[in-house]
Amino acid sequence: MLILIGTSSVIFAQPPGGGGGGQQGPPPIPNSKQIxxxxxxxxxxxxxxxxxxxxxxxxxxxxxxxxxxxxSSGRPDRSTMEALKSGMENKVKAVLNEEQQEQFTAYIKNHKKPQRDSRRE
Known part of the structure; x- marks a missing residue:
């Protein structure tokens, strides 16, 4: 009985999603000030x-x-989100000169958040 109680308290103390820690799901959408x-x-x-x-x-x-x-109506598929992101990046690049376009590409790479590997879970 004590083993069962001890084990269950350890199991329920783990974060949901396999104990990998970190954020689950997409990041929150920034507000106007953050943008x-x-x-x-x-x-x-x-x-x-x-x-x-x-x-x-x-x-x-x-x-x-x-x-x-x-x-707003749930979690969209990855291809939809990728299309939105690449569309935004292309619009930004259209405003920039060639040197700034290269700098923007490097900026995006340097500020990219590491993707969690969903295959590990």
Missing amino acids: KKMVANLADEISLSDDQETKILAIYQEHFAEVKKAT
Whole structure:
């Protein structure tokens, strides 16, 4: 009986999802203030003009509104989210000069959050 109680308390103390820790599901959608901060950081990193920063802020706001819409009725499939992301990145690149496009690509790679390996679970 004591073994059963001890074992069950250990099992129920584990986080859901296999004990891998970390976040389950997609990250939260940033609010307006967070989006402005993201674009300001990008502006500093790749030297955006004021006009470029304004245009890219609008692109980011539109993108996250689309993400919110796509996720409002449940978890969308990966291909939908990838399409939204690549569409947003292409719109941003259209505002940039060649050097900034290369810097933006490097910025995206450097700020990419590591994907958890869903095959391990």
